[in-house]
Amino acid sequence: MFFLKMAIKNLSRHKRRTVITALIIAFAILIYILTEGLMIGMTEMSFDNIINLESGHLQVANQDYWDDRRELPLRDLIRPSAAVESELKQTEGFVDLTKRLNFSVNLNNGIDELPVTGVGIEPGQDSQVFELEQHLVEGRMPEADSSEIIMGAKLAELMDFSLGDFAIMLIRTEEKTFNTIDGEIVGLFNTPHPSLNESNIFSSLSTAQQRLNVEDKISHYVLRLEDQDQAVNAAASLTGRLEGELNAYSWRDAAESLVTMLEMQEIETQVILAIILTMAAVGIVNTVILSALERMEEIGMMKALGMHQREIVYTFMGEAAGIGIIGGVMGIIMGSLGLWIFNLNGIDMSALTGGGDINYGFPLSGTIYAGWEISSFIFVFVYGVFVSILASIFPALWAARKDPVKAIYHR
Amino acid sequence: MFKAKVNKQKLIFFSTAAVLMLLLLSFNSALLAQDLTADEIINRRDENEYVITAYSEAEMIIKNSGRTQTKTMRSWQDGDNALAEFTNPRDRGTRFLKRDDDLWMFFPQAEDLVKISGHMLEQGMMGSDFSYQDMLESDKLTELYDFELLGEEEYEGRPAYKLEGVKVPGKEVSYYRRVVWIDRERFVGLKEELYAESGRLLKVATVLNVEEIEGRWYPTRMIMENKLRQNTSTEFIVNEIQFEPELPEDIFTLERLR
Structure with a gap:
């Protein structure tokens, strides 16, 4: 478990860099939670309207x-x-x-x-x-x-x-x-x-x-x-x-077209999440390459002392997972805070549509409130950590494959 | 003199001699015996007004809350089908095709063919007081309504029969009751009131001008008022009409509508 200790230590070596990289992930999660929250809120209210006023x-x-x-x-x-x-x-x-x-x-x-x-x-x-x-x-x-x-x-x-x-x-x-x-x-x-x-x-x-x-x-x-x-x-x-x-x-049969529309919206939200997290992944790649470069001598030394290539990769992956977890926790805190602030007053539908009667096909009007689901929190957290780890694999392999002698002399 | 007229008519309508014979026979008997039944009066009117095959040019003056629009059109029709094409600049090329119980509309700008059905049938055709549904009803009136002769009275200086028709139970028609004034000598409708089942007056059609064309009396100017809406009326003027013309082949097909 040496590499795990190393990973945690490495995280605290450049606190500012760790926090900034984690922030990118946190923001991606924040945006996802807010979008998803709004969608859940609108869906629940639309279904309530249909059930209570139209279809039973x-x-x-x-x-x-x-x-x-x-x-x-x-x-x-x-x-x-x-x-x-x-x-x-x-x-x-x-x-x-x-x-x-x-x-x-x-x-x-x-x-x-x-x-x-x-x-x-x-x-x-x-x-x-x-x-x-x-x-x-x-x-x-x-x-x-x-x-x-x-x-x-x-x-x-x-x-x-x-x-x-x-x-x-x-x-x-x-x-x-x-x-x-x-x-x-x-x-x-x-x-x-x-x-x-x-x-x-x-x-x-x-x-x-x-x-x-x-x-x-x-x-x-x-x-x-x-x-x-x-x-x-x-x-x-x-x-x-x-x-x-x-x-x-x-009521689901009655709201057939709405159900289809919501499924499409769901895909849209996923695509947005994927794009934002891809951008976050670029940040992770960057961070891992940077820390690999500055620790080149260290890596060479450890390899010379008998550390396996695999363990070096794990160390970097562990570090990336750490960034992912920090970012995920920050994102969820920010997201929950965001939802809470949003739901203090809700948002007036007519403000969204510039006072017009447009409702984007949703059978609802007036003030909308966001909803939330614990499962989508867990999903986005796991997804964030997973993307972080995935992004670190290739730069970590690149660093771990260096010849120890060349690495020590930084060539 | 009457005989001479009969001969002249026979010549003009040589192709439809059989139909005409019936018409003329009833004409004769009408002169002999004045007491026609309500159904006979309606059928006599329909023989004049109900055109089997014709080509016509007409204009429509639509008044709606102080605004007046004039639309001109030409139309072709045979027994079950009809085609109308608007010719005024604003609507030029807009065409309606009626085939049996279906109605299609073609918009030249959008190059789009639309079948008019359901809710749309109740809307006024091109903003007029004639609904699309009114255009579609072409069955014989005496089969759809039980007519009763209410009496004879003078209408706008013309001697007229006043009749009332009540829908035959089970028939699908728009108006539950209609009251018509029919010229006693010329057998053309002079005025018609259309009522809903609740007794409310919905529409009034008034004939303003009647002309003798090719030996038959035909209303050439009429005005339709929607009594549920204030300040709206549609005037319909027939400028030219030819009975029994040669119709172009395939004229009543969707391909030709485009």
Whole structure:
């Protein structure tokens, strides 16, 4: 274990150089932790928004409906039945369920028309599954069997509506015939889910069903479970138990495009980390060559006294590992500190986008907070040390292969 | 004199003698017996206005909140298909192709072919008050609606039948109810009101000018108002129309649309 002692001693011989080299690694880790933290934060908040405001944990719909669901068809709807509902209640971790009917609406204010998504909800029951009611900024939720509606405060502002106004909703029935709902605006909401604020109108389910001539049919059931991690397995087992064309879809299926986007983002973060650590690796190579050069006589002497070439390489690798560990510890401390400062106030999404409505495709708005995972801390620490060691191997081999006589005379 | 006119018409429409015979027969019987059923009145109008094969040049004056745009176009059509091409400088080369129940649009600047479907069908065509969906509905009205004769009244100085059509259950049509005023002598529509299922008036089409072209009365100027939106209207003026022209071959194909 002589070479280990040597490595530790060598580290303290040029403290300033060691610290500066370690700092490069520390900075790489800091940037990774901050980027990853922001990503984790945005991901968690996006998923929360989707679950709490758009998809719930599980949705049950006809298979054909699900494929075309973005077009808001009135085909392939499902007729609620006690048998299906009791089956749904058997789901592991079941908390509550509600029925919804999505339909396409042309919202009209007498001057302009805007295509939006209408959602028929069960007043009262909907709040057991979704958090929409908590985001009301004015008024209240629509009552059952009434033509009351609620919409995003932003949409209302755009269409020049205020509380108590009547909005004409031009819809097409199942037979494609025009029908209208004179919706009285009884509530305005402002959720952290931007597309909900901009393009969704909620009305009572029974009114929507009656005006769309779909009898008592609904587009899907939505279930809330105890935990979001149960959803994927629950969807699979529920699909197996449900009869006919009914399928269960987890919130991950609903947020399919977001999941894909996040996977791409993850790769992007890894690439950034790799580039920064490559730069750090150049620093390590430089440090090892420098210390090898200035210790050339020493190396020659040790080789002459019988030290193996392998042990000399280990000494340099040990030194590099030491730099990696110091840098890693500094980086993690700096990163944690950075995250803590970041999360004191969070960051306003609109500040990031210059006050615009751009959200980079994330279903979130308002203030974002970073998240963190212990596994990504461990990963980046190990990765940093590994890159340091890897970078030291070649310069160490170069130094260790020197002929002892030539090394002593520094030639 | 009436006989002479019949002969003249027969000559012009020699190629479609059979169709014309039917039309003329009903014309005669109409003069003999004034009490036509609601469906007969609608069919008589459709025989005048519902063009099988035609070439036309028209202009569209679109008014929207104080702004006026004029668009000109030429169009070709046969039974199930139609092609329209805009000729005003701003939209020159923009083409619409209707084939059976599908509608495509071609933008020359982008050299892009777009199929219009779903939500887009409900938008006004080129910013007008005619929706794309309105363009697609070409089935016989009497098959889609149960018509009832409400009475006879004078409309803008012309004697007219007033009829009401209510959608036949199970048929896919845009408007639940329509009220039409049809000229009692010329059998052309003078005014039409289109209602939603809830009873709300959605659109009103008013015919401003009727001309006798190639022996049939044809509305050449009409105005469409969207009653859900203030200060918008679209005026449609037919400058030239030829019935039964020779259509270029393959005109209604996607290849020709590009």
